[in-house]
Amino acid sequence: MKRADRMFGVVVLGGISLTAAGPAAAASARTTDLAGDGLRTVGITWRDRMRQAHLSVGAFALLAGQLAEQGCDPVVLSLVTRASWDAVRHAEICRRYAASLLGEDEVPARLEGSPSLPAHPGATAGDRVLFHVVELCCLGETLGAITLTEMHARATHPMARAAIESLLEGGLDHGRVGWAYLAQRTREHRTRGLAQALPEMLGRMCREALSPSARATDEPGGLEAYGFLARRTGQEVCARALRDVILPGFRELGVDLGPAQAIVRQFR
Ligand SMILES: [Fe+2]
Numbered sequence: 001m002k003r004a005d006r007m008f009g010v011v012v013l014g015g016i017s018l019t020a021a022g023p024a025a026a027a028s029a030r031t032t033d034l035a036g037d038g039l040r041t042v043g044i045t046w047r048d049r050m051r052q053a054h055l056s057v058g059a060f061a062l063l064a065g066q067l068a069e070q071g072c073d074p075v076v077l078s079l080v081t082r083a084s085w086d087a088v089r090h091a092e093i094c095r096r097y098a099a100s101l102l103g104e105d106e107v108p109a110r111l112e113g114s115p116s117l118p119a120h121p122g123a124t125a126g127d128r129v130l131f132h133v134v135e136l137c138c139l140g141e142t143l144g145a146i147t148l149t150e151m152h153a154r155a156t157h158p159m160a161r162a163a164i165e166s167l168l169e170g171g172l173d174h175g176r177v178g179w180a181y182l183a184q185r186t187r188e189h190r191t192r193g194l195a196q197a198l199p200e201m202l203g204r205m206c207r208e209a210l211s212p213s214a215r216a217t218d219e220p221g222g223l224e225a226y227g228f229l230a231r232r233t234g235q236e237v238c239a240r241a242l243r244d245v246i247l248p249g250f251r252e253l254g255v256d257l258g259p260a261q262a263i264v265r266q267f268r
Contacts, residue, residue, distance in 0.1 A: 041220060041223060043102035045228060046098035051091075051111060054111040059115050060080055060084035067181075069129075079173050090167050093167060095107055097160070101226075117135075133177075134182060135204070141174035142178070142245060143246070145175050146237060152165065195256035198250075202263045247267060
């Protein structure tokens with residue numbers, strides 16, 4: 001993000017520079033009129049986003065291992081491998097923005113932990129890798145990119161915009177690679193069991209999409225300028241993403257949405 005680099009001088013939110021952001025970053029966010037509860041609410045969501053990005057590092061690394069074991073198009077393998085690296089960078093961008101709002105002491109300098117992917121008992125290793133790609137990329141990352149795009153459309157503060165732009169950089173590929181892999185498996189007629197696994201995955205996606213903001217029941221207004229989606233807006237974005245992008249994507253690739261009818265009906 002050349003523009004952001006110039007705008008913030010040493011902050012370099014969008015660049016890959018992992019040198020400390022320095023006091024300039026904190027000062028830049030604090031000189032806004034965002035204060036008190038609003039500042040904390042936005043800061044906490046970015047700290048949560050940092051944790052999610054950190055967990056994505058391990059998730060994509062696991063996925064890359066499974067894809068390498070099962071074999072896939074080299075383009076898919078390289079994008080999934082790169083997604084793990086992107087997630088390291090994204091976690092750092094989130095950390096810096098969160099620290100600029102909450103203060104360095106309230107945001108961990110580094111995190112530990114990696115997620116365990118759903119077990120899908122009874123599935124073969126080949127089926128399982130497809131289910132993991134669909135859940136992580138076609139669902140999670142596609143929704144994530146749409147959410148960030150909506151957030152960007154509402155954000156006016158330059159630092160928030162720069163942070164969101166940096167997350168979208170590379171981040172858009174994380175969803176696309178999932179659809180590319182699903183298309184490959186469809187061509188190979190190797191999507192057995194996906195239709196039956198989909199309802200649970202969609203259920204998890206809807207729950208998770210709604211839960212992070214569910215905590216902020218008393219969220220103050222006027223925060224969208226700073227990289228924040230109100231709970232209600234987040235729910236609308238999730239519904240739109242399913243209706244306009246995700247479900248049509250499955251239909252286009254011939255995935256039977258019959259078993260997921262209960263969820264699909266809500267988003268017609
Ligand atoms: Fe991502």
